[in-house]
Amino acid sequence: MSTSTRGHSSPAAVSAVGLRKSYGDKTVLDGIDLRIPAGSVFALLGPNGAGKTTAVKILSTLITADGGQAQVAGHDLATHSQAVRAAIGVTGQFSAVDGLITGEENMLLMADLHHLPKREGKQAAAELLERFDLTEAAKKPASTYSGGMKRRLDIAMTLVGNPRIIFLDEPTTGLDPRSRHNMWQIIRELVSGGVTVFLTTQYLEEADQLADRIAVLNDGRIAAEGTAEELKRLIPGGHVRLRFTDPAAYRSAASALREVTRDDEALALHIPSGGSQRELRAILDWLDSAGIEADELTVHTPDLDDVFFALTGPDGTAHQPNQPNQPQENAR
Known part of the structure; x- marks a missing residue:
């Protein structure tokens, strides 16, 4: 697991207070607070429908919040969305890869979107394809790639603009165990290079392996937040x-x-x-x-599975054990 030494003393790459979002009478986010130090991995855990993807969409400027404030890469989300977009990369569980063109062409297309000069774009594409072990497949249509290769290409495309903050929305969903572990190594390498990673996942082992801090999202609220070890200590049974x-x-x-x-x-x-x-x-x-x-x-000792099941009740209502780092009773 990543060490948790990158703590609250680091500058915040992402911070949010009271983020809210509703669709009709359905409240998806009910006033969540986040603070993610630069150069760390933050994992947002939660069952389907908990609001994980909505949080990513708001913080990556794809949709607007109904309430609350947020800063990403030091820029206010509401007033400087263009600056936020320039600083981030986003890859979702549904790949943005175009299967009709080659891996290299996908990369060059992304370079064009970032307005890179032709030579610089070709160099960036070649370096990233090599970094993600895709050089041999670069001239092949992306439709022929395996799921793990497509996911690697998706992240490589995200890195063309050299973002300092990357949102990975369930990046290993549907991958086999080997591809999942390969993706974990890629994420670790990104963070060792100073990138901040905001990760949403349903895989508890993934959060345990990668994240410096983890928040459990349930029914639109953060039920608990802390390091993996802090969260495990919430649950009796050791x-x-x-x-x-x-x-x-x-x-x-x-x-x-x-x-x-x-x-x-x-x-x-x-x-x-x-x-x-x-x-x-x-x-x-x-x-x-x-x-x-x-x-x-x-x-x-209790593991994250125990934490997850204790905090996300079968009726969708979070149980509330004593929580670390939660000074306000209803702050989350």
């Missing part, structure tokens, strides 16, 4: 599992330890724990002092 092969040792431990859940069939005990080093040392010290030997010790 425990240490001790497994025994000696029934007598199991019974001794079960009777001596407090607040344990027994699994008599597996000769295993579950001890509530956040998995910290101090807690693990205390358990091991206790076992040593009691002369009890467990055959296996494993730590189980």
